[in-house]
Amino acid sequence: MKNITITLFAALSLLFACAAAHGSGYTVYSSVAPDATGMLFESIDTVTIAPPLRPDVRPVTMAQLEDQLRRPELQASLGKGSIAVVYPNVDEPFRSAFVAMIHGIEDRIKLKVRSYPVDPSVDTAELNATLKRTGTKVVIALGRQGLNATAGLDREISVLAGGVLLLSEADNVMGISLTPDPAMLFSRLRVLLPELRRVIVVYNPQKSEWLVKLAREAAKAQGLDLSAHVAGDLASAAKLYSQLIGSADSRHDAVWLPHDSTTVEESTILPLVLKESWNSNVPLFSSNVLHVKKGALFAMAPDNVELGRTLASSAMGVVAGEVRRRTLVPLRELQTAINLRTASHIGLKLGALQQRSFDFVYPQP
Structure with missing residues (x-):
């Protein structure tokens, strides 16, 4: 044998x-x-x-x-x-x-x-x-x-x-x-945006409570404040996102989209959040790598x-x-994906060496 x-x-x-x-x-x-x-x-x-x-x-x-x-x-x-x-x-x-x-x-x-x-x-x-x-x-x-x-x-x-x-x-x-470990997401976030101080997340406790508990510990370890807000339906989530992004500090705040079908609903909520964050220059990162193609700054995908x-x-x-x-x-x-167009839009310049630290780069050359 x-x-x-x-x-x-x-x-x-x-x-x-x-x-x-x-x-x-x-x-x-x-x-x-x-x-x-x-x-x-x-x-x-x-x-x-x-x-x-x-x-x-x-x-x-x-x-x-x-x-x-x-x-x-x-x-x-x-x-x-x-x-x-x-x-x-x-x-x-x-x-x-x-x-x-x-x-x-x-x-x-x-x-x-x-x-x-x-x-x-x-x-x-x-x-x-x-x-x-x-x-x-x-x-x-x-x-x-x-x-x-x-x-x-x-x-x-x-x-x-x-x-x-x-x-x-x-x-x-x-x-x-x-679903990616929040510690991994926040670690990469701090490397990209060292002046960041707060991570904003909207979640449904019935689906994501266990993950948010981990995220609180991960944020604390990275010197970040996790500002977590509960939404039980699409209407509540949409209202919260508009308020939170509208009052966010684009230099010190970022929005995290977890895997949550209530607060990150693809057809209504996601386009709204992408638009709001783009217009406000507030960094947006996600647990879903598909969101990078649509405009999120970065996300992580399984290394199978x-x-x-x-x-x-x-x-x-x-x-x-x-x-x-x-x-x-x-x-x-x-593995990690980055959207260079979004990075440039929020004033983040990534050199060739930094780009090579990502597994997927969008828009693709």
Whole structure:
């Protein structure tokens, strides 16, 4: 059987989870180099996990952890197909995104995984029987259609969701939402506009409360004030945007558009916000990369191969016995798009070197 190299990322992921599960506490020192997406990931110098180490818990060194992950039984389990992928049976261009995620999964596992394309009418009982017969322990469910197909699986099969826009903790799934991590957005925003002081967001709590909680912490870490305003319907959102953008300081304020179908409705709200921000020279950035083509200053999009690698690391941790609570996390495997016309309009001049730090540049030359 092919040897499997468990990466440092997987080891760190499992180490953090073990610390959380056992209530232990220690500091891990590492350094993560910027990836090819243009310095979207900052170096990690220290990560501290609290509370202090309990006397009845023995610390695990990195070498011991890597040895555990190289156990022959774990490698054999992976080789027999303990990890499977369920993804939507869709046409291009959507199919390519899921194929890229699968390539990332296989690259991290160092084995070809069993992949099951599913239709909306999939027989979940038959899928469950197939997965049990092949010894599947963890299913990586890609896309909403893939996630829905796993609803009838036995509890013994763990499910990791990815490549799907999970907007609420009420989804009660373990996985990675396609909505970008606010910390990543705000970090890029500060690089582009260092004089910025406040981020304005309008959101529907039923859809985005969990994300806004994260955004408050992320804004504070960046020295920003998050000015969050609740709107439960389109009319309220439109009124708020007009008021907030009209009174905003174009030098120190920016507007963030999260994934929220109420407050960032595409046919009515989005054109209104784009027009208001353009006329007021107030920077507008988005969690939806498609908005950059329409006039948003910048946005972030999934790096599908990297997302696949991260999902595979988590899946290997589960196979190795990692105890995980159901949790929804935002996406950190990202690429960034910039609209140069909008940048120029608000007085932001980006040289050739800065432009190369973006993965997508609009308008395209």
